[in-house]
Amino acid sequence: MEDQEMQLKVKRVTDKFTESMYVLANEPSVALYRLQEHVRRSLPELVQHKTDMQSWEEQSQGAIYSVEYACSAVKSMTNSSLYFKSIDGLLRQTISLKEQISNSQGRSLCDVTPSPSPLVPPTHPPSSAS
Secondary structure: OHHHHHHHHHHHHHHHHHHHHHHHHHHHHHHHHHHHHHHHHHHHHHHHHHHHHHHHHHHHHHHHHHHHHHHHHHHHHHHOHHHHHHHHHHHHHHHHHHHHHHHHHHHHOOOOOOOOOOOOOOOOOOOOOO
16 A cells, blocks of 8 residues: 555656646746737837837927027027117118208209108198097
């Protein structure tokens, strides 16, 4: 009876050992198969996300360039106020000289009236419309 019991225990140990060896031998390949399966399923989605991100990056870079260009244009405009003030002063001087010339010509030639300047709006006497 002891011999039969011993054979049964040996058989159980051998079966368990064989099963363990089988699991150990096949486990890495099963894991690699699962990994390959996962990559095959998720890769197209990852590629799509990558292309979307690249597209968004290009659009963002374009928008950033546009904003930077607009900021530099605004800064240039604020720096140009000095030039506009100078132009305004020169135009006022020119209008004044033109009026002086027109007045002096009007005194020497009473029949000739000067044409109105396109830069100076015509002056109208105030109307008393009530």
